[in-house]
Amino acid sequence: MNSLPSWLTERCPPWCVVVHRDDDPPVDRVHYGEIAEVRGNAGSDEALRVFLRRHTDEPSVSVGLSVGAEDHALEPAAAALLVDAVTRALDQIRDPRAVRVAAAGNPVAATESRNCRSDGVGRQGIEP
Numbered sequence: 399m400n401s402l403p404s405w406l407t408e409r410c411p412p413w414c415v416v417v418h419r420d421d422d423p424p425v426d427r428v429h430y431g432e433i434a435e436v437r438g439n440a441g442s443d444e445a446l447r448v449f450l451r452r453h454t455d456e457p458s459v460s461v462g463l464s465v466g467a468e469d470h471a472l473e474p475a476a477a478a479l480l481v482d483a484v485t486r487a488l489d490q491i492r493d494p495r496a497v498r499v500a501a502a503g504n505p506v507a508a509t510e511s512r513n514c515r516s517d518g519v520g521r522q523g524i525e526p
């Protein structure tokens with residue numbers, strides 16, 4: 399069994415997979431969850447990595463997204479909006495007309511609709 403480092407004053411969250419050490423510098427005192435890699439990044443061989451993270455000095459969990467050296471941290475609510483946006487984008491590939499009806503009243507869809515022509519002419523270029 400590993401003993402906790404002196405700086406770690408609470409148990410790791412159940413999703414943490416990191417082995418914390420006494421000599422971890424303060425900036426690296428972060429709980430990390432398992433990394434899910436998504437390959438198929440257009441124009442790059444690098445995978446998109448998705449994981450949970452929470453610095454031990456912070457109360458809230460974020461969803462980390464990284465490609466290469468580029469890192470982003472989303473609040474869980476923002477990550478859920480990202481999932482919805484990706485799902486809607488994929489739905490547009492499958493059936494563009496179904497997405498317009500299903501997205502009514504959604505804040506992301508409202509932003510999208512401001513940028514599109516209401517007659518649908520602007521969308522014809524992206525339809526399969």
Ligand SMILES: [Zn+2]
Pocket residue numbers: 410411414415416418428429430
């Ligand atoms: Zn931990």
